[in-house]
Amino acid sequence: MSSENIVKKLFTKSTDEWKELLINNAIYIVVAAIILFIVIREPSFVSVPVFRNILTQSSVRLILAYGVAGIIILQGTDLSLGRLVGFAAVVSGSLLQRPDYANRFFPDLQALPLFVPLLIAMVVTIVLSAINGWVVAQFKIHPFLATMGMMITAYGILSIYFASGAPGPQPIGGFDNRYTDFVIGTTLGIPNLVIYAALTSVVIWFLWNKTTFGKNMYAVGGNPEAAKVSGVNVMITTILVYILAGALYGIGGFLEAARIGSANNGTGFGYELDAIAACVVGGISFSGGIGKVSGAIIGVLMFTIISYGMTFMGLDMYYQYIIKGIIIVAAVSLDTKKYLKKS
Amino acid sequence: MHEEYLLSIKDVCKSFSGVKVLKNVCLNIKAGTVHSLMGENGAGKSTLMKCLFGIYKQDSGEFFLDGEAFNFTDPKHALENGVSMVHQELNQVTKRTISDNIWLGRYPTKGPFVDEKKMYNDTMALFKRLNIHLDPRTRLDKLSVSQRQMVEIAKAVSYDAKVIVLDEPTSSLTAHEVEMLFDIMKVLKNEGVGIVYISHKMEEIFEVSDEVTVLRDGFYIGTEDIANLTMEKIVNMMVGRELEDRFPPKENVPGDVHMAVKNLSTRYAPEVHDVNFELKRGEILGVAGLVGAGRTEMVEALFGARTLKSGEIYIDGKKIDNSTPNKAIKNHFALLTEERRETGIYPVADITFNSTISNIKSYKNRLGYLVDKKMKDDTDEQIRAMRIKTPNRREKIRSLSGGNQQKVIIGRWLLTDPDILLLDEPTRGIDVGAKYEIYQLIINLAKRGKSIIVVSSEMPELLGITNRIMVMSNGRVSGIVNTDETTQTEIFNLSAKYLNNTREAEV
Numbered sequence A: 001m002s003s004e005n006i007v008k009k010l011f012t013k014s015t016d017e018w019k020e021l022l023i024n025n026a027i028y029i030v031v032a033a034i035i036l037f038i039v040i041r042e043p044s045f046v047s048v049p050v051f052r053n054i055l056t057q058s059s060v061r062l063i064l065a066y067g068v069a070g071i072i073i074l075q076g077t078d079l080s081l082g083r084l085v086g087f088a089a090v091v092s093g094s095l096l097q098r099p100d101y102a103n104r105f106f107p108d109l110q111a112l113p114l115f116v117p118l119l120i121a122m123v124v125t126i127v128l129s130a131i132n133g134w135v136v137a138q139f140k141i142h143p144f145l146a147t148m149g150m151m152i153t154a155y156g157i158l159s160i161y162f163a164s165g166a167p168g169p170q171p172i173g174g175f176d177n178r179y180t181d182f183v184i185g186t187t188l189g190i191p192n193l194v195i196y197a198a199l200t201s202v203v204i205w206f207l208w209n210k211t212t213f214g215k216n217m218y219a220v221g222g223n224p225e226a227a228k229v230s231g232v233n234v235m236i237t238t239i240l241v242y243i244l245a246g247a248l249y250g251i252g253g254f255l256e257a258a259r260i261g262s263a264n265n266g267t268g269f270g271y272e273l274d275a276i277a278a279c280v281v282g283g284i285s286f287s288g289g290i291g292k293v294s295g296a297i298i299g300v301l302m303f304t305i306i307s308y309g310m311t312f313m314g315l316d317m318y319y320q321y322i323i324k325g326i327i328i329v330a331a332v333s334l335d336t337k338k339y340l341k342k343s
Numbered sequence B: 001m002h003e004e005y006l007l008s009i010k011d012v013c014k015s016f017s018g019v020k021v022l023k024n025v026c027l028n029i030k031a032g033t034v035h036s037l038m039g040e041n042g043a044g045k046s047t048l049m050k051c052l053f054g055i056y057k058q059d060s061g062e063f064f065l066d067g068e069a070f071n072f073t074d075p076k077h078a079l080e081n082g083v084s085m086v087h088q089e090l091n092q093v094t095k096r097t098i099s100d101n102i103w104l105g106r107y108p109t110k111g112p113f114v115d116e117k118k119m120y121n122d123t124m125a126l127f128k129r130l131n132i133h134l135d136p137r138t139r140l141d142k143l144s145v146s147q148r149q150m151v152e153i154a155k156a157v158s159y160d161a162k163v164i165v166l167d168e169p170t171s172s173l174t175a176h177e178v179e180m181l182f183d184i185m186k187v188l189k190n191e192g193v194g195i196v197y198i199s200h201k202m203e204e205i206f207e208v209s210d211e212v213t214v215l216r217d218g219f220y221i222g223t224e225d226i227a228n229l230t231m232e233k234i235v236n237m238m239v240g241r242e243l244e245d246r247f248p249p250k251e252n253v254p255g256d257v258h259m260a261v262k263n264l265s266t267r268y269a270p271e272v273h274d275v276n277f278e279l280k281r282g283e284i285l286g287v288a289g290l291v292g293a294g295r296t297e298m299v300e301a302l303f304g305a306r307t308l309k310s311g312e313i314y315i316d317g318k319k320i321d322n323s324t325p326n327k328a329i330k331n332h333f334a335l336l337t338e339e340r341r342e343t344g345i346y347p348v349a350d351i352t353f354n355s356t357i358s359n360i361k362s363y364k365n366r367l368g369y370l371v372d373k374k375m376k377d378d379t380d381e382q383i384r385a386m387r388i389k390t391p392n393r394r395e396k397i398r399s400l401s402g403g404n405q406q407k408v409i410i411g412r413w414l415l416t417d418p419d420i421l422l423l424d425e426p427t428r429g430i431d432v433g434a435k436y437e438i439y440q441l442i443i444n445l446a447k448r449g450k451s452i453i454v455v456s457s458e459m460p461e462l463l464g465i466t467n468r469i470m471v472m473s474n475g476r477v478s479g480i481v482n483t484d485e486t487t488q489t490e491i492f493n494l495s496a497k498y499l500n501n502t503r504e505a506e507v
Helices: A004-012 A015-024 A026-041 A048-073 A083-095 A115-139 A144-165 A177-186 A192-212 A211-221 A224-229 A234-261 A272-282 A293-312 A319-339 B044-052 B074-080 B098-102 B116-130 B145-158 B175-190 B202-208 B231-239 B295-302 B324-332 B341-344 B349-362 B372-385 B402-414 B434-446 B458-464 B489-493 B501-507
Strands: B007-016 B019-029 B034-038 B060-065 B068-069 B083-086 B163-167 B194-198 B213-217 B219-225 B258-264 B275-280 B284-289 B308-315 B318-320 B333-336 B420-424 B453-456 B467-474 B476-481
Touching: A015 A026, A015 A192, A015 B083, A026 A293, A026 B007, A026 B044, A048 A192, A048 A234, A048 A293, A083 A115, A083 A144, A083 A234, A083 A272, A115 A144, A115 A234, A115 B333, A144 B194, A177 A192, A177 A234, A192 A234, A192 A293, A192 B467, A211 A224, A211 A234, A211 B098, A211 B202, A224 A234, A224 B318, A234 B034, A272 A293, A272 A319, A293 B231, A319 B074, A319 B324, A319 B476, B007 B034, B007 B044, B019 B044, B019 B060, B019 B145, B019 B213, B034 B044, B034 B202, B034 B231, B044 B163, B060 B324, B074 B083, B083 B145, B098 B116, B098 B434, B116 B145, B116 B175, B145 B175, B163 B308, B202 B231, B213 B231, B258 B295, B275 B453, B275 B476, B284 B295, B284 B434, B284 B458, B284 B489, B295 B308, B295 B420, B295 B453, B324 B333, B333 B402, B341 B402, B349 B372, B349 B467, B402 B489, B434 B453, B453 B458, B458 B489
Parallel strands: B019 B219, B034 B194, B034 B213, B083 B163, B163 B194, B284 B453, B284 B467, B333 B420, B420 B453
Antiparallel strands: B007 B019, B007 B060, B060 B068, B213 B219, B258 B275, B258 B308, B308 B318, B467 B476
16 A cells, blocks of 8 residues: 555544544553653653663563463463473573582582573473463363463472572572573674574464464464364364473573573562563454464563653652553453454 | 265164164265255254264264265364365354465475465365355455355365265355355256255255255154155154144234334444334334344344444334343343354253343342242243243253243243344244244234334245335345235345445455
């Protein structure tokens, strides 16, 4: 469509069409208004360092959001995300401390190649998440309950592991420089985290849109019965989606420990809510079968910009909670309105 | 030994917890023919099909395909062997595209990726063969029910089906769309496909069938060439008794104007534009039209279930406010919804709950808690008055047949003491015998002075029980005719009156 046509279309809309357009994009308008407010109050918010920080902060969140997004597309949800991320963070951290650090988790451990702890962390989260998927598919348990069970169980196992280190239960720090550089360093001026998030986005886009696995995921999420009678293996598809989520949580946890600079059994607590909220705001619908990579990106960015901006303005944390909570509920109700144009 | 038949079902028996639902049922389908399978609801048609597709395991009996014995383990297994079924309730992923749905479960791949181009080309080739004009990249939720049905049939064909079972494919189609379906069936017939056609609509059976097999109460009654059959003969085979007429006599006498509707328009799509009509006391007014003509939307708008752009409703000359269903119920309106399973029944609740739920406030005593006895008495009264077939009122409604479920829901609305009943497809999916009882019920209500609007896609039904027929076309009223003076052709022409080019372009 040429720009002329777009302009023409915009000016020939009836009031009802405008109303529709407003409702369909209301959440973006509200978020844009909040951002505008922040910018007016603090003009220095618009700057390269802030922009960079926002992208960096969004990176791990985005990787995690892709994981839970797949599960939401299956009409599910994942409460265990935060604890699994914490598990991956503690495992990665415990295996990648500086050789000369005083309080090492494994005092005699040799320096490992970076990919070894990453893989170990991913195996842990993949196994736990696959159990979620299997329980959901096999016993037809609502994912809310299945993953709630996993959230509690995983925290228990994680805490036992955390306490079993040589220094006892205390935060794991003093990471190997290779690890820290790999995560928080930059390449050609671009933060590495942003590069990892971008690479993950590309892979996820192909997986979701161009592979049989992805199409089956949307089909099972959109209408499990139809998928079943068409010969899609619903059980395998479900478990694969959880395995993918587990893999992403593993990567997320590995990155998160180095990003923060330390890890403990409380790391990742509550991350599931941020990830789910970002998905929902990005239009990944709880009714299942709908969701795009671009949606996850928009959702995560909007949330990060708002939290960062509110902190930038010096707004109290508690007020931030109130605003975030309202945005989530507003986003969901407006999303529902899009699909039910009845009342 | 069975080579003359493409598909042969021999002496199939099946029991559920000791109750025999199929007793030595046979069915023989020749290649290149349409074979209608008929019987009232509960006659065993769907159980037989479920045995064929391996959803149930038959107790005894055999299936032969091209003379070879087989037993499918699941619908997918049947599909791969060229036996497919188009279900009455479409089982599709509506948020995905046409081609995604057709090739679901067997996407062509190129390396690790799905081969979109091949999928598109294969779909186009398939559509060309069946003379379907749709873009494979369209999302299913952008299509009408009939178009979605075409997609489902195309999907069945795409498995190189030798046998296709069509389970009530026309229940939500309009006359024109039914013709399109029949054209596709002819193409398939010429290619040597055997079609099993399950339908309750007599007219269609005579139009498309080559042979008819009738089941009754799980018994195989017989197979006849269509040339040797008449409507009466089939009905006799199905119900085992004479049905004098398919419709009871219209004994209701319309009185003066009861309700007047002026300039009714809805705000959201699918829209209803500027509907004006009057409903007389004790009248049965039919509403005809194609799917998508806005008939359901019109009655929902009257009932306050849709947001209005404009419109006034007058009862006995007094303007009333029906902006929400609650207000409509207080104004003595009742709406029987089109999708009984989705918006009518509470499937896991019992008959008492289903009967009394819309009127639940009237069962409160002074302390505010519900009086069980009154609810039970009212329910028993409804079961008796409407002859609902059920062991007792504690039965879950989902275990009743479609006709009996419908009676419970009509009973539910009668308990709210309505003056105006809006009945949207009141006999959909209900067998011949039960339909007659529903018709009788409607006419009796009109005789008692209730004013009734009946939306229906079955022309004979509209002609059989209504006093006047309002025809809708593309969201507008295209005419109101006296039932005794009109013809099917006139109604059909009125239905197409406001079809414009945009609608055609979608098809």
